[in-house]
Amino acid sequence: MSSTPPRFDRSHTDDLISYLAASPSPYHATVSAAERLEKAGFRQVAEEDAWDGAGAVGGKYVLRGGALIAWYVPEGARPETPYRVIGAHTDSPNLRVKPVPDTGSAGWRQVAVEIYGGPLLNSWLDRDLGLSGRLTLRDGTTRLVNVDRPLLRVPQLAIHLDRQVNAEGVKLDKQRHMTPIWGLGDVREGDLLSFLEQEAGLRAGEVTGWDLMVHSIEPPAYLGRDRELLAGPRMDNLLSVHAGTAALAAVAAxxxxxxxxxxxxxxxxxxxxxxxxxxxxxQGPLLGNVLERSLFARGGSYEDKARAFAGTVCFSSDMGHAVHPNYAERHEPGHHPVPNGGPILKVNVNQRYATDGRGRALFAAACERAGVPWQTFVSNNSIPCGTTIGPITSARYGITTVDIGIAALSMHSARELCGAEDPHLLASALAGFLAG
Known part of the structure; x- marks a missing residue:
């Protein structure tokens, strides 16, 4: 499972840091990825347009809100040519603004939020928080907004008022304890929306819809004596989106x-x-629709689609768990992934991950081709295993799917931790998979 890894390319991790900082929401993440693909020669295809020319040689992409599907048609591709898919996701657990956002009590002005996904709630306490997302205007167009400065804070109760907190732990009620403050005074309806319209340079009353979320404004950074670690937000799973974007651009080149x-x-x-x-x-139809339309644009038939999908392979790339030094007993004793040990193969026989023996061989071949070391992750039998888009993709489209990722600590925290070399190693393995 090991080989001589490629020399650590810090420029890749430097670019990942820039990508994370520029992508506080899924909407920003897809735009940032699309910008990188545009520089690599890819061109956007509108879903509403006819795709007569979308089967031509070259790179194309579809952008829909927080999702992006990109592909590269090489010279000589036929209608029945199979796909090699890197799957990832753009969203991360966080706090999202409710439909009636303006709230408060006891002289504090607050923003009402709903818990999105499964965040480590305590990691959002006493942090300087910004606000980002998508605004929808009266004419149906959208505008991205990113208030990337100290704006909000979820204050923890002082120890003087919770004397047992260190002995019993922080106990947070999602409804009562996670509402951030952002000022003093009486609650005013429309206050937050008016503020965001000003921030976005819009006229009053121009915004009629929004998808907004809170983010930590602390930038990603190298960590450790030798800067061998990377700390940052939303690495689950923007690290994989960035690695997949880099791999696709490299293979297209x-x-x-x-x-x-x-x-x-x-x-x-x-x-x-x-x-x-x-x-x-x-679980939606987006990927299938894009692959089918691309195939039909190359003159393909239903029979060609069946043949193409039968030969298609997907690497579902998502974050995995490194062994926590303070909780080593929570991990499977025979499988101890470590940071900077290369990407991990994720296995679960109950199909929480989609990997099987054939998938293992495909992953091993991709890593060998790229000269990248790799590791295996299996959950402790006594602790339920998480899941990914891998089983969903496999079941929905009937394609061979392999679950992979990199080892990290503090998953679902507002700030996660991984090895600084692993993002480049993952991108190299993904490029090996796409090119092989």
């Missing part, structure tokens, strides 16, 4: 896989953290 053996694809979905049931989630 080479003209695609050798002999046009496959069509490389990046599928970055939204809403994984709450079940993927949406028009931009992995």
């Amino acid at each position: 080479q003209g695609g896989p050798a002999d046009a053996a496959a069509i490389p694809v990046l599928a970055a979905f939204d809403h994984e953290e709450n079940g993927s049931e949406s028009d931009t989630g992995a």
